[in-house]
Amino acid sequence: MLQTLVLAAALNFGPAQTxxxxxxxxxxxxxxxxxxxxxxRYLPGxxxxxxxxxxxxxxxxxxxxxxxxxxxxxxxxxxxxxxxSKADPMIALLPFGASKMPARAYLGIGxxxxxxxxxxxxxxxxKTNESKTFEQNFEVLPMDFGIVGFxxxxxxxxxxxxxYAPFQSVCGQVPxxxxxxxxxxxxxxxxxxxxxxxxxxxxxxxKPTVEQPQPFxxxxxxxxxAPGLDWHLPLPLTREGTFTVEIKAADTLTGKSYKMxxxxxxxxxxxxx
Numbered sequence: 001m002l003q004t005l006v007l008a009a010a011l012n013f014g015p016a017q018t019x020x021x022x023x024x025x026x027x028x029x030x031x032x033x034x035x036x037x038x039x040x041r042y043l044p045g046x047x048x049x050x051x052x053x054x055x056x057x058x059x060x061x062x063x064x065x066x067x068x069x070x071x072x073x074x075x076x077x078x079x080x081x082x083x084x085s086k087a088d089p090m091i092a093l094l095p096f097g098a099s100k101m102p103a104r105a106y107l108g109i110g111x112x113x114x115x116x117x118x119x120x121x122x123x124x125x126x127k128t129n130e131s132k133t134f135e136q137n138f139e140v141l142p143m144d145f146g147i148v149g150f151x152x153x154x155x156x157x158x159x160x161x162x163x164y165a166p167f168q169s170v171c172g173q174v175p176x177x178x179x180x181x182x183x184x185x186x187x188x189x190x191x192x193x194x195x196x197x198x199x200x201x202x203x204x205x206x207k208p209t210v211e212q213p214q215p216f217x218x219x220x221x222x223x224x225x226a227p228g229l230d231w232h233l234p235l236p237l238t239r240e241g242t243f244t245v246e247i248k249a250a251d252t253l254t255g256k257s258y259k260m261x262x263x264x265x266x267x268x269x270x271x272x273x
Contacts, residue, residue, distance in 0.1 A: 020130045022123055025052040027136060030262065031151040031164035032104045040138040045182045045228050046148035047160075048107040048138050050121065058127040059098035066091050070122040071105055076115050082107070089126055106160070109148075111227065113140040145183040145256040147249050148228065152177055158232055168265040174236045177247070180228035185253040194219040194252040195229055202244045209243070219252075237266045 028049050029037040057065040070087035074080055116139050124131040152165040158178030165175040184193045198213040218229050242265045250257040
């Protein structure tokens with residue numbers, strides 16, 4: 001099943017530009033505020049996440065812009081997998097000015113997708129009817145055990161629409177790490193999986209912050225038709241510094257494992273005013 005969402009959030013920096021342009025295009029890991037993804041290969045069930053800047057939208061005197069963001073996805077044979085190119089009109093109020101609007105778009109990788117795909121983004125300024133496009137390729141791998149759909153929010157539910165938590169936060173905040181494990185086996189007798197997740201945190205010197213990781217286990221209560229197991233793990237930020245968070249998932253029934261890591265910067269609150 002494919003799930004798609006195209007959103008735009010807005011801020012502004014610098015003087016106004018002439019003409020529409022799309023800049024700073026990047027594939028990210030973990031949502032809108034995540035780092036650049038080191039590769040563009042995905043398991044079914046993962047999230048292909050694009051972030052870019054829209055520059056030069058024409059605004060009214062109050063900073064209101066009218067635009068649309070469309071998405072067209074084709075496989076390597078040119079077959080259309082998703083056609084959202086005729087996007088609904090959107091309106092945004094940009095009180096800092098309309099010279100730059102950070103935008104985002106994501107695609108939920110469907111279970112039937114395999115191989116190389118091309119995603120075309122189409123952005124239109126509805127006041128001038130000017131449109132700009134860009135393309136980004138990605139590859140969908142055969143199903144295997146792994147972690148997909150990784151993101152951080154401040155909400156337990158971890159809605160795909162956000163709001164997302166940045167990878168730089170303030171000491172005392174508690175972002176929630178969301179992801180799913182897929183490609184796991186099931187016990188022939190109970191039809192239940194047996195997945196374990198361990199989270200370890202390392203400081204800037206590479207030293208673990210605690211002696212042993214805390215294990216999280218799912219081995220009951222899973223629907224027989226569920227393709228993935230959802231995990232929602234709190235990450236209390238209790239001290240300042242730059243840390244590496246390592247997540248290791250294991251399928252106890254097959255012995256397969258999957259490890260991923262990311263950096264989090266924690267700063268103290270600015271109390272000077």
